[in-house]
Amino acid sequence: MELQIGDSQLHYDTTNCQVHIAGSMRLPNMQEYDAITQFLKSAAAQCKEHLTIDLSKLNFLNSSGITTLSLFIIHASKTGKPQIKVVGSQDIPWHTKSLSNFKKLWKEVALEIK
Numbered sequence: 001m002e003l004q005i006g007d008s009q010l011h012y013d014t015t016n017c018q019v020h021i022a023g024s025m026r027l028p029n030m031q032e033y034d035a036i037t038q039f040l041k042s043a044a045a046q047c048k049e050h051l052t053i054d055l056s057k058l059n060f061l062n063s064s065g066i067t068t069l070s071l072f073i074i075h076a077s078k079t080g081k082p083q084i085k086v087v088g089s090q091d092i093p094w095h096t097k098s099l100s101n102f103k104k105l106w107k108e109v110a111l112e113i114k
Contacts (some may be wrong), residue, residue: 001014001043003035004024005036006023006024006027007023008023008024008089009023010039012049016084017047017049018052018054019052021053021055021057024058024060024061025058025060025061025065027062028038028053029064029066030068033067033068036068037068037071039103040053041072041075044072044076049082049108051076051082051083051086052084052085052086053069053085053086054087054102054113055087055088055089056088056092056108059092060094062092064107066098069102070102073102073105073109074112077108084102084109085110086109086112087112088111088114089114
């Protein structure tokens with residue numbers, strides 16, 4: 001499953017339940033992020049136990065994008081499934097500052113900054 005939106009690319013790898021998000025997300029408002037929300041929910045529905053969201057190649061994400069990911073994590077926390085792992089990169093400054101906030105939303109979120 002693939003989605004190209006703005007300057008970003010999303011790819012869902014069904015063999016290992018991983019969503020890879022790359023590029024730069026600068027969509028103007030929350031409504032523009034609805035396609036991303038649906039993409040993530042669709043991936044989660046196909047992956048019952050664990051879902052990895054790999055952001056290690058996502059260079060920029062605006063506040064609406066961070067809110068979208070946060071709302072998705074809250075949605076997953078309500079059912080407890082799938083377990084979410086978020087992967088980031090030490091080379092991208094906003095990853096080390098912002099991704100840890102996902103654990104505040106759901107303590108079960110696994111976070112890997114490599």
